[in-house]
Amino acid sequence: MKASVYCTAKTVSQAELIVERLKGAGFTNNDISALLPDKRGTKDFAHEHNTKAPEGATAGGIAGLGVGAALGWLAGIGSLAIPGVGPFIAAGPIMAALGGAAVGTAAGGVIGALVGMGIPEFEAKRYDAKIREGNILISVHTEDGKQRDLAKDIFKHAQADDISTGSEASAKSV
Structure with missing residues (x-):
């Protein structure tokens, strides 16, 4: 079963x-x-650092975003401003989620995007608070239990916090 594994890192070097x-x-x-x-x-x-998402997803150099090569390797890295929440650097599938309809309301920007990615609302609120405190949210898509266990082990060995797993949201056929 496809799922995502999540954690928070306290520093950019830990995230890297x-x-x-x-x-x-x-x-x-x-x-x-x-x-x-x-x-x-x-x-x-x-001075404001705003770009349009998703157009801004590829704008700017990696060094200009204040992240190193490992985070810069991620797909679609860019900076964006969420009204009422503030500026963020995002990469990977979460960039697309934040660039979509979930960002339309200031109150639900990050939380709405995380819930849309399959994170339960109570955990999305916890992650939102952690990000606002300066932590870094990392998620990884997994195809099966073996990959989930591998991702969790990597997070644990790197001393990540708030490790959890969530089923991925899937689009319903109409």
Whole structure:
């Protein structure tokens, strides 16, 4: 059964380590998502770092986003501003979710995107709070129990927090 495994990392270097290990274990850049607050310009309130999503997903250099090569390897990395929530750097499938309809309302931006990706609402709220505190959300798509266990082991060995698994949302046939 397809599912995603989630965790939070406290630092960019911890997130980079996790992504490198996932990559080394055979997960592709399209399987892995990362979401982190964009802290560029936090001391410079007169300057905003906004791009359009999904057009902004490929805009800008990796170094300009303040992330290293491992996070830059992820598909569709870019920065975006969620009205009423703030600026974020996102990569992977979560970038598409944030660029979609879930971002339409300020109150449900991140939470709505996470729920849309299959995370239960109570966990989505917890992850939203963690991201706002400066943590980095990492998720990885898995095809079966073996991959889920592998991802969880990688997260545990990297001392990630808030490790959980959720069924992936699937589109219903009409």
